[in-house]
Amino acid sequence: MSAQLTIKKITRNYAYKRVLDDVSLTVRPGERLGVVGENGSGKSTLLRLIAGQDVPDDGEITVVAQGVGYLGQVLDLPDDAMIGDAVDAALVEFRLLEQQIQAAAEQERLDELGDLLTAFELRDGYSADARVEAAMSALGIGDLGRGRALGTLSGGERARLALAGVLSAEPELLLLDEPTNHLDDQALDWLESRLRAHRGTVVVVTHDRLLLERVTTAIAEVENRTITRYGNGYAGYVAEKKAARQRWEQAHAEWVGEIGHWTEWRGTTAHRVAPGRAIPDHNKCKYNGDGRRVQASIRTRVRSASERLERLRAEPVSKPPEPLRLNAPLDAAVREGTVLEFGGLKVGAGQRLLITGPNGAGKSTLLDVLAGVREPGAAVRNGVVGYLPQETVVRKPKQTLLRAFGGSRDELESLGLFHENDFATPVGALSVGQRRRLALARLLNQESDVLLLDEPTNHLSLALVEELETALGNYPGAVVVASHDRLLRQRWQGEELRMVRSSRTSR
16 A cells, blocks of 8 residues: 655644644655644644644645545544444445446446446455454444444444444545543454554554554654654654753753853963063063053953853753652651551552552542542541642633742743743643643642552653653652553552452452
């Protein structure tokens, strides 16, 4: 297959807000590109533009492919439509070819019939419906009949049905927006195998780092209205992010060194142009002339050094923010005993506990109770609890970001989570990802004996997620994390508590 996708200098604005600004990107045939970035950065907008569901304000997008399959985050059909209608919509190109083949056969247009049959066979149209059945079975919805109304399905069932349809259509260009939502581990394994085997080009928007690690061959990061491309899949993305930080640190160190060098040179070295000496006999005029030349040389050197300093200070290289650090009281590492207790659950000082389980099992409720947000007094807390809930509630939308942070300007700036020009932005105007970073900033700015983190990797850029995981590894206090993040779970070093929907738990 030879799908071609080129994005050239596109810009897209929404409600007086620019989402993408003069961005360009080329996706090579057969490539599997992962699109990443925090929530609200413009990833879904980019995918809709490629799919033709939206149009850019400027620039152009070129798509050349035998079939384009687009999976949005919702199934765009009415509730009274049937599952069979959703399947037909996904296989519309095959259904159209079947109609054309039948018409050509009935009217004995043999040359046209041959071309249509060839196109149908190349797309493996004869097994399209069988592929749908197999995909639905792999995704855990194989028992849903074609005559069932979409309105009777759960959100997860609708999402999996849409995914089964778009994959079964075998388009040359596959565009997927968060395809891992609502999938269990078995379905995720099947999806990864299916995407690796896809005979064509894949562009997938996802926060699932394990899928990125196992499937993608390149990464495109959408950030600050721009797109940056990274080769060699997720490993290449992580490596380049680390290398970029090292280059930044080196550039800052060189800038500081240059400032120090020219400051010192202007104050001392520039004046060392002639040692003091006595006035020669009967040659006072010549000595004075030499002195004037020396002074002129000094002035020239000082002026040159000052100009150099002025240029350096006009283009400063800022110091990179310090790596994220979660603060604990000085004695947290040596404190003994239980820091949290609820029912039969006890969390000791320095303990690591991962809470897993399906949606609806009560993970968020348990963390709310442990934090005292729900049922105050039900849990025993010994020490200061730092809590990062799954949802960031905006109670004062007109309050500025800096005021909502609750600390000083220097403290917020040192975290490196926001640009200084964001500090005056009303909280109500922040994106989902920015609100999540604000909640994280509050947590980073306090000292806690125990951290309760509900889906801590949600809505954040993947580079920040990697940094947060490192900070958690260095944190000396107790940590309780509820998460669906497969890579976090795979890397977890500590105990695990598995919750089930029946409210019973098992170790």
